[in-house]
Amino acid sequence: MKTELLMIEDDHRLAQMVTEYLGQSGLQVQHVDHAAAGLQLLTQGQGAALPDLVILDLMLPDMDGLEVCRRIRALPGNAARVPILMLTAKGDPMDRVIGLEVGADDYLPKPYEPRELLARIRAILRRREGGAQPASNLLQFGTLEIDRDARTVSVAGSPAELTSYQFDLLVALAERAGRVLTREQIMEAVRGRELEAFDRSIDVHMGRIRAAIEQDVKNPKRILTVRGVGYVFAKQQD
Structure with a gap:
């Protein structure tokens, strides 16, 4: 069963490149170019329909990525707990701090190497799986x-x-x-x-x-x- 990702990114060329690269590693990417479309998918998704991770661009045409992150964390049920990897072209460390404060799990500035993106996605998913289960859970x-x-x-x-x-x-x-x-x-x-x-x-x-x-x-x-x-x-x- 493939890992499913939701990418909210208005740069179609970048999204296509990322989708193809991650697809070669067994990750399936669903791409939307507006915040509203991404939030709608998360709101409608229940159980297995939810993505395993959201790749979220900070600069979107209809809504600031930080506000999107806040809204995801305010969704009901499991949708609020979907891991978020935030992407941004801004290099200011304060942007990174704010992203983490509003609920992002990790933060990757643009431009980035696809290999680093893949490594960070895998790291987040590993943490979510929790590795070997301890005796008492x-x-x-x-x-x-x-x-x-x-x-x-x-x-x-x-x-x-x-x-x-x-x-x-x-x-x-x-x-x-x-x-x-x-x-x-x-x-x-x-x-x-x-x-x-x-x-x-x-x-x-x-x-x-x-x-x-x-x-x-x-x-x-x-x-x-x-x-x-x-x-x-x-x-x-x-």
Whole structure:
């Protein structure tokens, strides 16, 4: 069964090149050139009809890619959790930060090598699959519950909305509760993100995770910052 991708990109020549290149690697690409068409496909898609990943251009004729990303993350059900790889011609690091803040799983500036695009797609999909399954697939810390099989997180019974990458970051920390991890160790733990990797993106994602699972984001009890080192997931119960 082929992996299915949705590419929202108004550059038809680029989209055709990407579609042909990824097709040679067993990835099937459905291309639309407007944000509205992409959102409609995601809204209508249920279960197997949803793409495995969305390749989203930042500059679209009918809507800013950041707004598209926000709307995808606000969709009901599994559609909100589809991984998003954002593409942009802008080189400003702040654009990358904003993209991650609104829910993108990864960020690739144009121009890019098709091989790098393929590598990043595979890395995101590997993280989503989760690799080898651990013996116990349910992690529980007080009112925080992490289901590694269903890839869901809940706090006191209420769902916490995280992107695919943020879920993997949370699991990586929770599996090593009580252990201080550097940013590099965290990126290695989730596998697939190259270590050239815009180190501060981890901080952006941690802020989003805290917003989803902490009662008081300004006074976190679960994910703690260790200045000059990295982060630690606190073992204490609620």
